[in-house]
Amino acid sequence: MEGERRTRVLHLGDYDASGEHMFSSLAEDVIAFAEAAGVEVEFERVAVTSGQIATYNLPTAPPKATDRRSFSGTATTQAEALPPDILATIVRQAIETHRDPEVHRRALAREEAERRAIRERLSRHPDPGRPPVE
Template sequence: MPNKRPRGPQPHWRPKRETLRVLTAVDTILDRYRDHLPISLRQTWYVLLSDGVMAKIERDYKRMCEYVGMARRSGRIPWDAIRDDTQIAVEAPPSFAGPGDFFTAVDAAVDDYRVDRQTGQPVRLELWCETAGMVPQLVRIGEGFGIACFSGGGFDGLAGKHDAAMRAVEGGRKTLVLHIGDYDPSGEHLFNSLAEDVIAFAQAAGAEVEFERVAVTPEQIATYDLPTAPPKATDRRSFSGTTTTQAEALPPDILATIVREAIAAHRDLEVHRQALAREEAERRAIRERLGRWSDPGEPPAG
C-alpha cells in the first residue's frame, strides 16, 4: 500500500484553523529569537509550552512536529530557521568556478583571519552540549572568544573523550569544559561519565582538565520556572533531583546569557582586547603583502 505521507515540496498546502493557530505562535517565536536561529524543534516546543499554546503531552509534541514540517515544505517557515537534531553536516571538497572565484575566496579568507583568541588566557575553554541541535547557537556564542563547541551526547564516545584529552595536552595549560545538558538521571550520569573519563585520559598524558556544569541546574529551573517532569520509573540510576528538565527548555536568549556569563567569568578581558588588536594589525599586514587588485579576476601584483 502506498505511503500517503507528504513527500517533497508542498507549495499548495493550506493549514486548518488549529494548525494555523499553532504556526502563528511558532512564527512569533522565530521572530522573538531571530538573533539565535536556528533553534531546534524541542526548543520551539518548550517555548510553546511556556507561552501556553500547547499542552505538555506527547501527542501535542508530535502534532507540532507535523505542523512545522508541513510549514517548511510549503515555504511558510524558512528551512534554515529550524535545526534538525538528527541532521548530519557534510562538507564538500573546496572547488572554484575559475581563478577569479579563487581570488575572491582568498579575499574573504583575509577578512576571516583570526589569531588564537585563547592565547594568554588563564584557562583554555571548550563548550560541550548534550544535544547536537544546540551546537549552532553555542558556536555563535563561543566563536567571538575563539572557543570551540562539541556535542557530547552518548556514553560510548570513547574516541571523542580521548580527543578532548589530547586537545588539552596540545593546549599547554588547564582546560575547562563548560557543559550544557539535561537535568535528569541520564544527563547527570552522562556529565559524570564524560568528566571522569576525559580527566583520566588527560591526567595520564600529563594535562589538567576540569568540567563545569553551566546548565541545566536546579537554581535555573526555579529562577526561570522551567517545565519539569518526573523521572522515568524505569530509570533506576541515582539522581540528585526529584523532577527532570531538558536543556532545550531554556529559552534561547536566556541560554545565551548564561553561557556568555560563564565564559566571561574565566576570561581576562584585557588579554582578549589585546588579541583582537593583534588580529586586526596582522590582517592589515596580510592585505599589504597580498596587495589589492581592482579586478577580482586578476591575481595580486608581485
C-alpha cells in the first residue's frame, strides 16, 4: 500500500535466558498478529548485548541452574547494570540509525507551526489563565 510504513520495535532487556526468551516470544507474537493485519514489524534488541557487557565492563553472574531455557551466553547481566546515561545514548543512537531525516525535519517544522498557532490564540485572550467568556 502507498504510504505504508514499517514499525520497528527496539527492545531493552536482561542478557539471560529470560531476556532472550521474552525478546523472541514478543517478536514472534507481535509479528504474527501484524502480518495477519498486513503490517510489517521488525524487532531489534538494542540492550543488553554481549558486546555491551565487554565494552562497559558490566557485572555478570552465572545463569540460573533452574532456568532450562536455551541461552546463548555463559554469563548473565541485568539491564539495570547499564548506567542511565549510557543506556540513553544507546537508545538515542538506535533511534537515529533508523530515523528518516526528512520525516523528522517535517515533524519538527509542524510542531513549531502548531506552537506558534497556540501562542497566537492564547495572546488574543486578556488573561491566558482564564477561559474566554462567551
